[in-house]
Amino acid sequence: MLPTPSTSHVDFDRVYEPAEDSYLLLDTLSSADETAFLHDRFDAASKQPSSSPLVVEVGVGSGVVLAFVAANAEIIFGRHDVLTLGTDINSFACQAASKTIHNAVKSAQTSIFLDVVNSDLASSLRPHTIDLLIFNPPYVPTRLPDFSRHDSYNDLPAGQTSTTFEQDSYLLELAYAGGIDGMEVTNRMLEQIPQILSFDRGVAYLLLCAQNKPEKVKQCVRDWGTGWKAETIGTSGKKAGWERLQIVKMWQQKN
């Protein structure tokens, strides 16, 4: 088993703490089946290497998942010229994740960490640039937070050195509250995916819970057009609680 990156510097009062969903992503991305798929898709064995893959995680939170990919690029992709870039709507998460990933990449020969940007989903990314997209969304079916407070809550209160309790609650809500069916944020992400994945080798890994109606999501991806695939490739939550989790991989297969 590959080690989990350290997040001991992260303040979990306002940044989502790694949990079962995060660990399911780590296990799935480093599974034998997925590393075989990714080695093949990113030409690990080719004598003529393809261009450096860009890995983007949307909603990095503590950064544990992207740090894991960055630290283990050679195992996951079979190459160490992989670029990682994170986004999060929570500026405190951006700061925290940046440190997590920076610390996890031990040397320049491990992979290349770019930055974490404070962004709504992938809206700041150039179209068709992302080769591997990872998204652990706010998937809990509960009311979305009131975004009108975002500007003031996304920064330390003027003249203060710490956040308020209301602010912390809001920032954590952003990380889990998914609105109707837990799908309101994920649906916005799904709409962007065909436009932001690279044409020839883009692939996305999306975490869903049972309430998100994963079968419906997969059908929606297959309806994007010729060659679009969507498969469940990892599951957890054997207790059959309300939060049974799965990871859906989506990609376009040429010919």
Added chain:
Amino acid sequence: MKLLTLNFLTCAIKTCKTSPSSFPLHPQDAELEIVESDVNMAFLRNILPRLMWEELRGITRELGLPELPETAPAAEDLGEPSQVAKDLHRLLLETSIREGKLVCGNCGHEYAVKEGIANFLLPGHLV
């Protein structure tokens, strides 16, 4: 924020995406810092096909950095590593925007960079 990151970013406003002038974003009032790191040769060679060279030249000019050659180096020019490779590494991965803003060439919207983190969140009426 590393200069290479700008190679992948664009204006967050939906209607700007189709306009060629929304890329690259233009750094303004930028306070730069150098954060040293080791050279990864495989990366330097394999990033070349992805670099938007003309736009990168524009950004370096706007930042007052030394003028880049008209065409991107070829993989053979990078050696193990050559000065060309070291310069490219310094530009793409070591030169960082600590504070400043990034401006869209299409709509003029300004995105702040604070402590090395760019903020692409839009006010409600622009989403």
